[in-house]
Amino acid sequence: MRQMVDELKEKPQDKKTDDRLEEHSMSRKQRRAYKKQKLLETTEGMSDSEKRKYLLYYYKERIIFAVIALIAIIVISRTLYKNSRPTVLSYVVINCADQFNFNADAIDQYAKDIGKFDGYQLHGDTNVYAKKEEYSQEYEYNPNSQKYIAFQTMATADYYDVVITNMEGAVYCGNIDIFYPLDTYLDEAHYNKIKDRIVILKNMDQKDSQLAIDVSDVPFIKSLRLGYDDVYIGFAGDTERNHVAVNDFIDYLFP
Numbered sequence: 001m002r003q004m005v006d007e008l009k010e011k012p013q014d015k016k017t018d019d020r021l022e023e024h025s026m027s028r029k030q031r032r033a034y035k036k037q038k039l040l041e042t043t044e045g046m047s048d049s050e051k052r053k054y055l056l057y058y059y060k061e062r063i064i065f066a067v068i069a070l071i072a073i074i075v076i077s078r079t080l081y082k083n084s085r086p087t088v089l090s091y092v093v094i095n096c097a098d099q100f101n102f103n104a105d106a107i108d109q110y111a112k113d114i115g116k117f118d119g120y121q122l123h124g125d126t127n128v129y130a131k132k133e134e135y136s137q138e139y140e141y142n143p144n145s146q147k148y149i150a151f152q153t154m155a156t157a158d159y160y161d162v163v164i165t166n167m168e169g170a171v172y173c174g175n176i177d178i179f180y181p182l183d184t185y186l187d188e189a190h191y192n193k194i195k196d197r198i199v200i201l202k203n204m205d206q207k208d209s210q211l212a213i214d215v216s217d218v219p220f221i222k223s224l225r226l227g228y229d230d231v232y233i234g235f236a237g238d239t240e241r242n243h244v245a246v247n248d249f250i251d252y253l254f255p
Contacts, residue, residue, distance in 0.1 A: 088116040089245050090123040090237075091162045092151070094169030097227020099126045106223045114248055123159075130165070130172035152176060158237035161245035164221070166228040170212045174201030179211040179234035190247055193254045199232055218253050 088111045096102055107124060111117040128151050154160060155178045163173060173179050182191065182198055199212040212232040215221045221231050235246050 086116075086120055087241065087245070088114070088120040088122060089162065089249065090160050091164060092124070092128055092154075092160045093126040093224075093226060094128050094130050094163065094165035094173075095228065096126040098225075101225050101227065102126050103223055103225045106220065110220065110249075110252060114252060116248070125154075125160075128169075130169045152178065155236040158239045158242055160236045161242050162249055163234045163236050164224070164226070165232055165234070166226075167230050167232065170199065170232045170234065171201060173234055173236075174203055174209070174211045177204040178236050180236070180238060182210040182213070182235075185235055185238070186250075187247075190250050193250055215253060220253060 089107065091107070093102065104124060107122060108117065111120060111122060128147070130148070130151075155163070155173075163169075163178065165173065170179075179201070181203075182194070186194070194213045197214045198210045199214055200208050201211040203209045203211065212234045214231075215233050216229060216231045218231075233249075235242070237246075
């Protein structure tokens with residue numbers, strides 16, 4: 001086979017040029033028939049094995065392109081399908097002590113327990129940090145301000161359903177009005193479930209407001225392995241989907 005391919009490579013270049021010129025004057029149908037005839041002439045006398053090897057060599061670029069195209073179609077199709085599925089929960093953890101130790105499996109189990117795992121998607125972010133010594137500075141003097149801006153943009157765009165944080169992060173969220181006031185955000189049934197756990201924080205106007213829920217002693221929250229013992233949740237999204245996700249989450253934490 002190698003000898004055969006080498007011989008093909010050694011054919012005079014002017015012959016190839018003549019072939020191209022001849023093909024250029026043909027219609028598409030004629031060109032296909034011409035190429036087919038040339039292929040038959042070239043492979044005449046070859047064994048079946050040699051023909052297969054030659055065809056693989058002859059069509060290698062088309063085969064490679066077809067494989068790449070097929071892979072691209074599969075990847076794009078899977079991505080479109082995944083993004084089209086409803087979101088059961090979009091959460092963010094602030095000040096997670098160790099992202100590698102965070103128990104994301106517990107979130108998966110939560111979705112399974114409420115019957116919203118298969119056919120649904122989960123969104124989680126454990127890479128947000130809010131340190132008082134940083135966010136209390138003016139943004140132009142804070143080298144880490146960009147990450148705060150990114151978090152605020154996502155939060156105010158109703159991307160997150162539930163914010164999980166320690167007190168430092170809760171104070172930060174209260175100060176920039178990330179959390180919605182619980183007394184106006186929750187319906188009566190869900191408000192009654194958490195009213196004894198409400199934490200009062202200062203909002204952007206420095207007024208006291210019911211902004212967070214103390215969940216430090218809840219077994220599910222402990223299973224997340226956040227790296228701190230004081231744990232609070234607040235709600236940053238105000239769309240219908242956000243409210244459904246929040247209500248499901250409260251019902252799970254406080255059945």
